[in-house]
Amino acid sequence: MSHSYTYERRYRGRLRAALLDWAGTTVDYGCLAPAAVFVDVFAQRGVEITTDEARIPMGAHKRDHIQQISQLPAVARRWREVHGSECGTADVDQMFASFVPQQLGNLADFAELIPGTIETVATMRARGMKIGSTTGYTGEMMELLRAEAKRRGYEPESTVCSTDVPSGRPAPWMCFQNAQNLGVFPMEACVKIGDTLSDVAEGLNAGMWTIGLAKSGNEMGLSEEAVAALPTDELARRLARAYERMYQVGAHFVVDSIADVIPLLDVIEARLAAGERP
Numbered sequence: 001m002s003h004s005y006t007y008e009r010r011y012r013g014r015l016r017a018a019l020l021d022w023a024g025t026t027v028d029y030g031c032l033a034p035a036a037v038f039v040d041v042f043a044q045r046g047v048e049i050t051t052d053e054a055r056i057p058m059g060a061h062k063r064d065h066i067q068q069i070s071q072l073p074a075v076a077r078r079w080r081e082v083h084g085s086e087c088g089t090a091d092v093d094q095m096f097a098s099f100v101p102q103q104l105g106n107l108a109d110f111a112e113l114i115p116g117t118i119e120t121v122a123t124m125r126a127r128g129m130k131i132g133s134t135t136g137y138t139g140e141m142m143e144l145l146r147a148e149a150k151r152r153g154y155e156p157e158s159t160v161c162s163t164d165v166p167s168g169r170p171a172p173w174m175c176f177q178n179a180q181n182l183g184v185f186p187m188e189a190c191v192k193i194g195d196t197l198s199d200v201a202e203g204l205n206a207g208m209w210t211i212g213l214a215k216s217g218n219e220m221g222l223s224e225e226a227v228a229a230l231p232t233d234e235l236a237r238r239l240a241r242a243y244e245r246m247y248q249v250g251a252h253f254v255v256d257s258i259a260d261v262i263p264l265l266d267v268i269e270a271r272l273a274a275g276e277r278p
């Protein structure tokens, strides 16, 4: 008789950690620092790309990101027109080699905290949550950016870079490494928060609750001032598109920015208490 039934184990406790992205999530409103550098390294090879094209793979390891831009059909066509051949591994390596110093050169200029970061992190800690972070930046870039953020009052307990793991987003490895660093499990007790589609994919692949940020990061791709200057209908149209894109890739929740996530923690904990999984 008893073999007719199966029993399932569910986590019904509270949230134990938040894993936050960096650019466009906690620092660098609009995720502006990397976008310009991608455009630059392609221009150095005689191939024009738009900022929108540069933003499509955002969140990935920066070398993967360069390769993914080169594989966009329109970019691949322009590359062939200029070079007479495909953009190969050596080309990607060469562009990544020039990307690194250029990115290191402008990171500090885009290190201001996104409004709400300090307050949100403080509230999460007061609720007993630990703060980890993941990023497409390399270890060298993060050393610089972490110091800049710390000076401004933001310091997560754990930071894992795309260069610390076998592969960056959308693979879940940076999340698992954070969980290990923080001593936190199960993964359904953790929430991933980020501004790109690959952030959402990373969180879902790790089995976490996932919150997309539509307004402060790569999906809008504009500084806080530029967002404020948008005509109301244009802002509404662009925001609606960003919300839709993030829901389409499976985000559990989408809000404007990190300043809006605290009410969602109660929602997630109520769902956990009811026996739900991400």
Ligand SMILES: [Mg+2]
Pocket (backbone or CB within 6 Å): 021, 022, 023, 024, 025, 031, 059, 194, 195, 196, 217, 218
């Ligand atoms: Mg980001």
